[in-house]
Amino acid sequence: MHLLLLGDSLFARHEGKQLPHIDYSLCQYRPDVVIDNWAVSGDNSADLLSLLRRTLLPAADRVFVFIGANDLAQHKQVFLGEYAQNLTAIVAELKKQFSAVQICLLLPAPVDETKQLYRTNRLVTYYGDQVRRVARQEGTGLLDTVALFEQSNLPMADLLKGSLDDGLHFGSQAYDLLARAMLGL
Template identity: 55%
Template sequence: MHSALLLGDSLFARFEGMAEPHINVALKNLLPLVQIDNKAVSGDNSFDLLKILQKQTLTPSDWVFVFIGANDLAQHKQVFLGEYWENLKAIVKLLKETYPSQGICLISPPPVDESKQAYRSNYLVAKYTEVLAKVSQDYGTHFISLQDCFQNSGYPLEELTKGILDDGLHFGSLTYKLLAKEMVKVIESEEEKSF
């Protein structure tokens, strides 16, 4: 039995035609007994998530997955890289008051289809991912690079970024399955250590 707390923006919150957030469905397909508390809020950036964590008492969970950054790097409402870095450090410090480092996983913003995305570029995705990877390394948390995940998937970017909105950012079933697999790999890697 596992429990997972999901924090982030619309990429965790979107239903994409399902009866609950699509990531919940994809995770339950791989871990049928998982208990999921999905607190993601569409449109949130790292400032918003930090405010939530400062106000709320979080539920006990085996795992916390943090998927924030797609709105931080959007050029029409950009959170500058240095601010994003400071926010992430504060977020992880707050989480570590309740959860062990090995139970926390940061997920990078996904690559985008620039032909459909006016406000996001893969150059910025790479820059914000570097910051996320550095914070993860400094604080001893797990890290999932969606850049690596997309590159190793064997699928073209156009297919990986296609969802109901078809805006080059909000993805659909294919990518939720890939993301859930990466999340389960992280969970299983910790379980193997404890045997």
């Protein structure tokens, strides 16, 4: 199985591992998986769209797009309508090389509002609604990270505690949940 990961720091962060933590977690369940992780910390949907318009992507069986944490950040916010347009254009670019069923969009992850200064779960909901709409309209897969974390029976504060402990970047328990969901386990 060959996976292509596109997104921001939530896919890019190492969290103490030698490689991005999501790659590490995916390999724990599927040691044979090949991962091309093109996520870039700090990127928003416009940055990802720009990358896709100028770059030939590697072949992959599945493409996961986890973008939005920086779009919804109040200190550098990409307006909701522009975010939706960017997501639609991202999927259009991906469809030049992949079928809709190979593409999976991830909703922005929940945040710990007691620690996160620039993001709220209300904004996560609004931007997540746009991801749902684009996935439905374009026929792609959808992974609801908010529901995944809420249904895990693990305390949300523990899931959202990564090495930065900033309420946004999560740690091992959340990456484990995410990897299992991405692999359909």
